Amino acid sequence: MFAKLRKKFVIINMSLLTIVFLVIFSVIYLLTAVAGERQTEFALNTIMFAPPRPFPDNPILASSMVAELDEKGHMVRSFSFMNMSQQIIGQAVEQAVQSRDLSGKIRIEESYYAFLKHNTGNGTRIVFVDRTPQHRMLMNLLLTFLLVGSISLLLLFLISIYLADKSIQPIQEAFEKQRQFIADASHELRTPLAVIKTNLALITANSEESVESQSRWIDYISSQTDSMANLVDDMLALARIDYMKAKTLFTRFDLSQTLSSTLLAFEAIFYEKHISLKQEIQEDIFLNGEKENIKKVISILIDNAIKNTGANGSITVRLASDKNKIEMRISNTGEGIPAEDLQKIFERFYRVDKSRSRENRGYGLGLAIAKSIIEQQQGRIYATSTPGADTSFVVEWPRT
CATH class of the missing domain: 3.30.565.10 (Histidine kinase-like ATPase, C-terminal domain)
Known part of the structure; x- marks a missing residue:
């Protein structure tokens, strides 16, 4: 019974802790991801409608590339503030052109980029921002959460087992005391009941004799009933005290x-x-x-x-x-x-x-x-x- 209670305590405790950890980690991850997305979106719009120049004060703007296409989709020119080969620039432009969306994300080899397309009237202008650092940061954050969460939950699991034992111990002790109390009370009642039964048997065996001649056995019975009454009174007193502790x-x-x-x-x-x-x-x-x-x-x-x-x-x-x-x-x-x-x-x-x-x-x-x-x-x-x-x-x- 107590093993099941201990197991239930640990399961409930760990379930609640796991939910709390997941909620906290998820909120932190989502806030970080949303902040990164907003920063990337701001960079795309800033570069799209600003003249081509370096942005040394902003690493997001500095890690960008702009490509201009004619009406037929041929790249007219490109300028990049980051180290990108013509092959990678070509792949990035090709994937952006193939996309039906005006903005999106692409992956080229081990790098990740966000793009934004804008119709200039004479063609299309595409802005790319390198979001590889942001992606790596989110992956590192996720791995950190998994590692820290796993270690924390393991430690909390051990602590939960310890606390479960501590929490259940008073209940177990009270249960054992109650069981022992009942066993002791039964044992104590057995002796006077045996005396009463024996004396009643003697009286029954000598039913023809007068009450006065059997007063000895009757006195024994009376003595034992008084003894049992005292025992019951004491047991009720203990139960009453336990019940009234908080009242x-x-x-x-x-x-x-x-x-x-x-x-x-x-x-x-x-x-x-x-x-x-x-x-x-x-x-x-x-x-x-x-x-x-x-x-x-x-x-x-x-x-x-x-x-x-x-x-x-x-x-x-x-x-x-x-x-x-x-x-x-x-x-x-x-x-x-x-x-x-x-x-x-x-x-x-x-x-x-x-x-x-x-x-x-x-x-x-x-x-x-x-x-x-x-x-x-x-x-x-x-x-x-x-x-x-x-x-x-x-x-x-x-x-x-």
Whole structure:
């Protein structure tokens, strides 16, 4: 599919470039040819009705010859301002006389001439102008166009292939990510569906028992349906963020207050898990963004920190700003993240510890959602970690 798209891109691009080159070259060639024709026509008329004299200041007039014929068509006299043998003069006059037109072009050996005939009353006067230099110039111009055009189109062809690859690469990456996303989602749904199917089979096999006696299996089914609902919600959130990237309206809001109020919702969890919370929040920091999505990012990062902080651990939340940026840092004590996983943790469905993530009902979408939201709002998010000590997630926004 992408090979065909790349080929189509190159064909369209090269077709347009070829047409542009042909139009430009044709216009230049025609303008040059028309200018030469007008110059030749001017020279013929000037010489025809002027007395025979040299024209040193004009090479076109200087490269001319005049022949006068009597009423019977016999050449009476001729005078030439260019080096022409009597044989060539005779051939030129013969071809001009044979022509039914009053003006035209003739070729003698490797030379090209334009002529003009005029009836003088006593005979015919024929003026010849050598247009060999003009002809050679047009031929050289044509050859130059062919050479330059061929080389240019070859270079542009190579550039078009490069640009086609560059242009298609984001589409290909998006397609691959979408395909991988669907495959990962299908894989994640397979496990809870298998659990539900197994527990339903157990309930069906013991249909004579009471509901209370089979509450264990029912609880398993309920747990897995909740898990699937969370997965679907996260997938819809990602799809919504991708769809709204170009449509979100930003407003100015108090980020300091938003962060503090969001942390209040987690106080009970901190207390229950014996996690100490340290807050270093600079007041009156305002941000241009989408407030609800920023609150979602804060919740995702705090929830992630709680899941990865052991009992009696600590979480530190910092918010500060300078003249260049606003920085929010959420750190937690714990096992940390291996260096090889730091660049992957924001990928969809990526989990450092799959067993632990399953226990916490995580599917590896939270950090991907956070990254999409932050990038949508012109910020960046990254993680740092010291294995066996702590982990920090840092969000930065440029000052506006």
